[in-house]
Amino acid sequence: xxxxxxxxxxxxxxxxxxxxxxxxxxxxxxVCRVHVRILGDKEVCISCARASIEDHPSGRRSYAHLHDxxxxxxYYQSEIADPYGESDFSLFDDAGATFASDVADQWEGT
Amino acid sequence: xxxxxxxxALGVAHHVCPRTLRPEVLRPRVLAHCERLGADTLVIDxxxxxxxxxxxxxxxxxRRVALLRCRKDATARSFRAAVDAVEAAVDLxxxxxxxxxRVPSLGPITRVSATPSEHGQHALDVLVVASEARLLGxxxxxEPRLRALGLNVRVEDGTSFPLDLERLRPRVLxxxxxxxxxxxxxxxxxxxxxxxMPRSHDDQFKRAEAVAQxxxxxxxxxxxxxxxxxxxxAPLQTPRHHPEDVARFILDA
Numbered sequence: 097x098x099x100x101x102x103x104x105x106x107x108x109x110x111x112x113x114x115x116x117x118x119x120x121x122x123x124x125x126x127v128c129r130v131h132v133r134i135l136g137d138k139e140v141c142i143s144c145a146r147a148s149i150e151d152h153p154s155g156r157r158s159y160a161h162l163h164d165x166x167x168x169x170x171y172y173q174s175e176i177a178d179p180y181g182e183s184d185f186s187l188f189d190d191a192g193a194t195f196a197s198d199v200a201d202q203w204e205g206t
Numbered sequence: 207x208x209x210x211x212x213x214x215a216l217g218v219a220h221h222v223c224p225r226t227l228r229p230e231v232l233r234p235r236v237l238a239h240c241e242r243l244g245a246d247t248l249v250i251d252x253x254x255x256x257x258x259x260x261x262x263x264x265x266x267x268x269r270r271v272a273l274l275r276c277r278k279d280a281t282a283r284s285f286r287a288a289v290d291a292v293e294a295a296v297d298l299x300x301x302x303x304x305x306x307x308r309v310p311s312l313g314p315i316t317r318v319s320a321t322p323s324e325h326g327q328h329a330l331d332v333l334v335v336a337s338e339a340r341l342l343g344x345x346x347x348x349e350p351r352l353r354a355l356g357l358n359v360r361v362e363d364g365t366s367f368p369l370d371l372e373r374l375r376p377r378v379l380x381x382x383x384x385x386x387x388x389x390x391x392x393x394x395x396x397x398x399x400x401x402x403m404p405r406s407h408d409d410q411f412k413r414a415e416a417v418a419q420x421x422x423x424x425x426x427x428x429x430x431x432x433x434x435x436x437x438x439x440a441p442l443q444t445p446r447h448h449p450e451d452v453a454r455f456i457l458d459a
Contacts, residue, residue, distance in 0.1 A: 134432040137356040161351060161428035179351065180424045184344045187401050188422050195402065195411035 100128035104142040232260040255288035269293040276304045294459035314389040328377040331357040331435045335381025337364045383414035395440035
């Protein structure tokens with residue numbers, strides 16, 4: 097199994113030490129799970145995803161699922177409106193041992 | 207009192223009591239009902255003390271068999287005393303390591319009959335279960351975004367429950383982490399991205415962490431859903447049990 101050839105990092109370029117799991121759907125280089133992102137119907141490497149966003153800035157809204165992805169942090173600063181609201185994020189806020197500790201009267205099952 | 211909304215389920219009449227009823231008023235009603243039916247066993251789901259505490263204290267009715275599901279107040283003295291008091295109890299979620307009392311473990315039971323291999327081809331990429339109001343708005347914003355990722359998505363609101371996961375056959379389920387939904391998905395080999403709902407007794411977060419996938423933002427959910435839909439593998443199964451296993455336990459208890 098070959099090594100992942102992606103060098104894009106969150107802040108700095110570096111060689112990835114993970115084994116590759118597939119090839120980039122755009123440039124065909126071997127990449128690992130960490131360095132794959134989905135764009136449209138393709139799975140591409142971080143570099144190709146960044147290039148696509150830079151090349152097609154008008155299409156950024158289509159890539160908004162990368163909005164809080166640390167690999168794309170600089171690509172999305174204040175660029176697009178957040179499609180989700182506070183109530184949506186609140187679904188993910190509560191966690192751990194104190195989850196719903198303030199709930200006194202919700203008995204429903206699912 | 208017979209419920210006008212749920213007159214019958216699984217061929218069994220349902221009797222619903224008002225939440226404001228006092229335990230000492232409800233208790234003789236339960237006993238009278240057992241006597242009228244000639245019941246020799248009272249099977250209790252999750253609450254060995256009774257929903258309103260009507261089964262606690264000295265008991266003169268038929269033997270009690272408690273089917274225990276994860277509760278947040280499992281360490282409370284009142285709950286432990288109630289478990290000790292019943293004639294038999296079984297843990298339906300032993301993998302959550304939630305119960306201090308030593309009772310037999312059975313594992314989760316589900317209604318599904320198909321195995322993952324019988325489940326076959328997935329008819330749908332993502333099924334979003336918006337079974338309550340706070341999930342509905344989110345699902346409406348999530349749906350077009352998943353479609354933009356090339357995924358086949360369906361949103362089910364709270365009007366068609368219980369859900370027939372065997373018929374819908376999604377590859378990924380997005381929804382609450384209640385007992386039935388979680389273990390039915392797992393039994394069918396469906397990935398479950400959990401949105402744990404706050405409950406007073408049911409610990410959906412604990413179940414979600416142990417059995418399903420937990421994410422920390424809507425964007426992480428989108429990424430994981432797309433990733434799971436494109437992956438070939440299905441989640442590992444937890445041991446599954448059929449209602450017959452529970453019936454056998456109850457009869458043998």
